[in-house]
Amino acid sequence: MPLPLQGLQVLVTRPVHQAGRFCDLLLAAGAEPKLFPLLSIQPVALAPASLLQITTTAHDKVYDWVIFISANAVEFGLSLLNDMTSLARLKLGAIGKQTATVLQQYGLTVTVTPEQGFTSEDLLALDELQQLAGQRILIIRGDSGRELLADTLKQRGADVSYAQVYQRSATGSVAGLKQLHAKQQLDIICVTSREILQNLLQLLQAETWIYQQALVVGSERIAAYAQQLGFNNSIIVATSPADDAMLAALIQWRQDK
Numbered sequence: 062m063p064l065p066l067q068g069l070q071v072l073v074t075r076p077v078h079q080a081g082r083f084c085d086l087l088l089a090a091g092a093e094p095k096l097f098p099l100l101s102i103q104p105v106a107l108a109p110a111s112l113l114q115i116t117t118t119a120h121d122k123v124y125d126w127v128i129f130i131s132a133n134a135v136e137f138g139l140s141l142l143n144d145m146t147s148l149a150r151l152k153l154g155a156i157g158k159q160t161a162t163v164l165q166q167y168g169l170t171v172t173v174t175p176e177q178g179f180t181s182e183d184l185l186a187l188d189e190l191q192q193l194a195g196q197r198i199l200i201i202r203g204d205s206g207r208e209l210l211a212d213t214l215k216q217r218g219a220d221v222s223y224a225q226v227y228q229r230s231a232t233g234s235v236a237g238l239k240q241l242h243a244k245q246q247l248d249i250i251c252v253t254s255r256e257i258l259q260n261l262l263q264l265l266q267a268e269t270w271i272y273q274q275a276l277v278v279g280s281e282r283i284a285a286y287a288q289q290l291g292f293n294n295s296i297i298v299a300t301s302p303a304d305d306a307m308l309a310a311l312i313q314w315r316q317d318k
Contacts, residue, residue: 064089064090064091065312065315065316066311066315067091067092068091068093069091069093069248069315070247070249071087071093071095071248071249071311072097072241072251073087073098073251074097074098074099074250074252074257074261075100075253076101078102079132079133080096080098083251083304083307083308084096086304086308090311090312093246095241095246097237097238097241099231099257100229100230100231100256100257100260101229101230101231101232102133102137102203102229103227103228103230104227104228105137105141105204105227108141109141109223109224109225111199111222111223112142112199112201112224112226113142114199115142115148115151116142116143116144116147122150122151122197124197124198124222125151125152125196126152126154126197126198127153127154127198127199128154128155128156128184128198128199128200128201128210129153129155129156129160129164130156130200130201130202130206131160131203132159132160132162133203134160134203134226135155135167135201136163137227138201138224138226145167148169149170152173152189153170153171154171154172154190155171155173155174156174156175156179156180156181156184157179157180157183157301158175158179159179160174160179172189173187173189173190179280179301179302180280181209181210181213182209184210185209185213190214190217192218193214193217193218193219194217194218195218195219196218196220197219197220197222198221199221199222199223200223200224201223201224202225203225203226203227204225204227204229211223232260233264235265238264239265242270248275249274249277249295249297249314250274250275250276252276252278252279252287253279253302253307254279254283255282258278258290262290272290272291272292275294275295275297275314276292276295276296276297277297277299277307277310277311278296278297278299279299279306279307280302281298284298295314297311297313298310
């Protein structure tokens with residue numbers, strides 16, 4: 062009996078350090094993953110002062126809440142802390158279940174995370190984050206991102222600070238991508254963020270063939286953005302950017318074809 066993704070040539074655009082498990086899942090399902098990272102993520106050279114304040118005060122808490130915006134925020138943020146015991150005294154928020162899982166792997170208790178979804182809107186809908194007068198909140202994130210979370214928390218009375226613990230940069234070879242297309246080794250492209258989609262188009266610039274490629278994306282928000290940019294072939298929407306959700310979306314798409 063053939064495997065569900067037998068022979069499907071899938072462009073995997075995640076950063077290298079996040080792509081291994083997804084490539085293994087694709088291989089197990091019979092697909093042919095093409096690892097082609099379009100985003101590089103690196104830690105900052107120095108720990109932000111706002112982050113170090115978590116551990117510099119022995120008795121008085123500088124923050125009431127620490128919110129992690131991604132699994133990368135957990136990995137890179139905690140790597141910059143010499144002592145994580147201070148985090149145990151604080152309320153911890155995670156943007157989604159994947160981020161919460163990484164925190165739990167470090168032995169930390171997550172106070173709030175959405176049961177469904179993985180966006181700022183989903184986190185902000187939680188009861189625990191409605192009344193925040195006088196609360197001090199640190200958001201741990203990368204070097205850019207949406208301001209909705211911080212702005213809304215401030216509107217609800219919180220004092221909000223950022224700790225930017227990693228940097229993003231575009232990567233990828235235009236020649237390599239054109240070669241895959243010319244050899245017809247590109248059936249569908251996996252896109253897990255708007256930034257990856259932007260980098261893809263910046264890399265190819267005037268190449269119009271890219272807009273005919275099928276995409277599997279990690280959210281409705283990315284799908285809407287792809288449509289705005291001019292992608293007019295199949296856009297398959299996974300329930301989340303997580304590995305298992307992206308794989309499930311690919312299998313369902315293959316079955317429906």
